[in-house]
Amino acid sequence: MDPHIAQKAPYKVDVEAGKSYYWCSCGQSKAQPFCDGSHKGSEFTPVKFDADESKTVYFCGCKHSANKPLCDGAHNKLA
Numbered sequence: 001m002d003p004h005i006a007q008k009a010p011y012k013v014d015v016e017a018g019k020s021y022y023w024c025s026c027g028q029s030k031a032q033p034f035c036d037g038s039h040k041g042s043e044f045t046p047v048k049f050d051a052d053e054s055k056t057v058y059f060c061g062c063k064h065s066a067n068k069p070l071c072d073g074a075h076n077k078l079a
Contacts, residue, residue, distance in 0.1 A: 001043055003027040003063035010058035010071035015051035022046035023059055023069030033059035
């Protein structure tokens with residue numbers, strides 16, 4: 001089963017050192033790019049991202065990145 005494409009661009013997020021973030025892998029969350037539990041009953045599970053420093057990161061919006069949960073430009077190859 002393929003994930004829903006939430007958007008064909010990354011989500012720019014300022015993360016805080018020491019915090020954990022749970023990236024939505026199914027694409028159905030209403031709280032993109034983060035999990036809101038919409039995957040329940042499916043094969044998808046959220047991906048934990050631990051921020052080791054405060055910085056800006058780009059979470060994958062298309063859900064097809066090979067570098068989950070971060071964007072690797074895969075959205076540029078989607079139809």
